[in-house]
Amino acid sequence: MDSSLPDRVVTDPDVARTYGVDHSPGAVAPEAFTVVRARDRADVVEVLQYAAAHRTPVVTQGARTATTGAAVALEGGIVLNTEAINQVEVDPVERIAVVGPGVVNGDLKSQLTAYGLAYPPDPASSGSCTIGGNIATNAGGLCCVKYGVTADYVRGLEVVLAGGEVMRTGRRTAKGVTGYDLTGLFVGSEGTLGVVTEAVLRLIPAPDPPLTVLAVFDTLEATLAGVTALREQRHTPSLIELLDGPSVAAIQDYGDYGFPAGAEGVLLVQSDRVGHAHEDVMAYADALTSAGATDVAVADDRAEADLLMEGRRALNPALEARGSRLIEDVCVPVGRLGDLVRAVHEIATRQGLEATCSGHAGDGNLHPCFFFDQDDAAQVAAAQAAFGEVVEAAWSLGGTLTGEHGVGTLKAPWLERELGAAEVARQRALKALFDPLGIMNPGRVFG
Amino acid sequence: MDSSLPDRVVTDPDVARTYGVDHSPGAVAPEAFTVVRARDRADVVEVLQYAAAHRTPVVTQGARTATTGAAVALEGGIVLNTEAINQVEVDPVERIAVVGPGVVNGDLKSQLTAYGLAYPPDPASSGSCTIGGNIATNAGGLCCVKYGVTADYVRGLEVVLAGGEVMRTGRRTAKGVTGYDLTGLFVGSEGTLGVVTEAVLRLIPAPDPPLTVLAVFDTLEATLAGVTALREQRHTPSLIELLDGPSVAAIQDYGDYGFPAGAEGVLLVQSDRVGHAHEDVMAYADALTSAGATDVAVADDRAEADLLMEGRRALNPALEARGSRLIEDVCVPVGRLGDLVRAVHEIATRQGLEATCSGHAGDGNLHPCFFFDQDDAAQVAAAQAAFGEVVEAAWSLGGTLTGEHGVGTLKAPWLERELGAAEVARQRALKALFDPLGIMNPGRVFG
Structure with a gap:
């Protein structure tokens, strides 16, 4: 990297090293890489012009919460961090937010409350993960059963391609079919096609604060019967989380969250339906009792609802502690x-x-x-x-390798068996159309 | 076309001619073209193998309700009609329908009522238009203000490419990020990339039957103030239709639908919110009165709601009559x-x-x-x-050439000015990746 971006390049080697890895297990930073913290689109353009001129691989990065290795630095490459591109412009009439990729998911959610609006996608890391990373992996989270995934909320993108060309996909208006819509192609592309510098996000009217039901089962079969009973509810829960017996035991080993010994399954279920959250959670509780729950707790207010979720929130630290x-x-x-x-x-x-x-x-x-x-x-x-x-x-069972984390490097060995060789060849050709030099996160997704 | 598909080829020239045009104004069928009514994927594969071997252009077609010329036959080409590929498989547990492209939009809706489920997109032609055509244009309709467009409901596709290769996009599961999701690229591609032979559609729990408010205004300004007031409602209307003064006059010329002389604007507004449609339409009526409506009618039941919509439904025939x-x-x-x-x-x-x-x-x-x-x-x-x-x-005004009809031939002259030359070149290159011979609806969209 030349010296044209002096204050965007991270020069302290110890600081730079922290940008070398994401949250994937066993991630190791390479020996030599350059970290650039872009502040705006112009910085991204400059980095991608440089990278194309020097055939330098580029790894685009937000908060590095990826669990698949997609955001780990590459030897001799540039880490292009976009956390600082974090502007937020809310348009309550159009019900959209136009944001930079570096906005933290939870910060966006907080800013929207003043408008009575909401951006639903909520990965477990929402307190730290960025919208750019959410777009890169088509992130999901806890709310998807009712609200869908990131792709369902991205209306349009501004993307910088390798070489520095700026392109736009999709639209700001509610509808639009002028030419192909490439938005969905970029969502979930894990930094292999280009760098998102702006996203137009669709917002929804804020739902009510959720209330919670917690149901304990003494067999796995009854737990699953509970899930089926919930699927038959007309008013879709805003959250249906399952803990199996070993998960419950792991959480209780980590701290006493009140789960009974011998529980073989726990379901946590929420409703945020405006004006009806209480009615819904009572209905869910009935359904879960009929399905065989041995213990059902219903939160009557927001604080209690939050308390019931504590056990679920303890899962990740509990697993980490093991x-x-x-x-x-x-x-x-x-x-x-x-x-x-x-x-x-x-x-x-x-x-x-x-x-x-x-x-x-x-x-x-x-x-x-x-x-x-x-x-x-x-x-x-x-x-x-x-x-x-x-x-x-x-x-x-008719399923897929990855629901919401992405392929990265960890799951790349399985890609071709799921998609087939012809489809992988087609997708590689698609990548080459946007990144003819093959410098955008090379080796990721396609191995 | 050779004789290998004798009973799929329409041999009666008068019948064949009816497949030559769509609903675009002034559409003229070419002199010579062959019509094949495919019955299944195998038929589509055979036609596209033949077409590639003979460099024959293919126009894919459903019910020909397109208004842009995208489904008009091409001279010397094949019209590949997919109306007969109309299987419907509903999976109420997954809340999906797996359908053929020939299913009529309204027929699918009818079949879903037995499951308490709904497929929202509702173009004005829903009684005759097909899901394949809806996908080809990313069709919208009346419900989009609350429910979005076709793309928001297509989870995955089976597509046959020029030459006969079968590919799949997207998924059947609720989430999935294995490789690029090409679904959104095919939705709205107007037959220029391939032929959809199956679609996995996301369904929602059926809302309540809608109730209607009709509000009459004596100025355009007041009408628009009414729209703004509706945008501020927490419970989004399931329909907000605007008729300007000349539209109202045209409808009254066509038949007496009870609109007062001199009305400069009419808004039709609906709610289908479960258990709250009446409460919502009363709130909408208040908001519209405050915005300056001179006359507000609220339907108390479904029959009356339907009656209030009659004037809106008369619009298209009224315009046609002129x-x-x-x-x-x-x-x-x-x-x-x-x-x-x-x-x-x-x-x-x-x-x-x-x-x-x-x-x-x-x-x-x-x-x-x-x-x-x-x-x-x-x-x-x-x-x-x-x-x-x-x-x-x-x-x-920050808008687009086409919201829901597509580009076809009629709007192709404007495409490049909206997208820019670089983007059009990129999209042509994308098309070439899927259709290297350029035989899929050539000349449409890109001119």
């Missing part, structure tokens, strides 16, 4: 959720590993987690084998 | 709607033409309509000039 693990992100038809959980348990038993299986039951999107001792080569191999077997199980 | 016309489909930010209507009136006056301006006010998507005597060359030229001037006006 040490090395591989986390899956498979998604199957909701009707096959039970088959998936049983397959995960069976695989764990066969591989001699401990595992938990929890996640977004309303979407069929679970995050099975296998624990291993990283100093034990046999355990490492067993975890890797288990990871692959879960993918196979998801495919056999 | 003779030759050019219909626009521009979309602007909702906040600029007034500027658009005033621009249309000003352009009509200047060009010495009569015009109406009505449409989907909640989306900023209006269908200005200019009338002309087609035997009067000066009037024809004036109408064409007016059409272009409305596009310019829409652009100057």
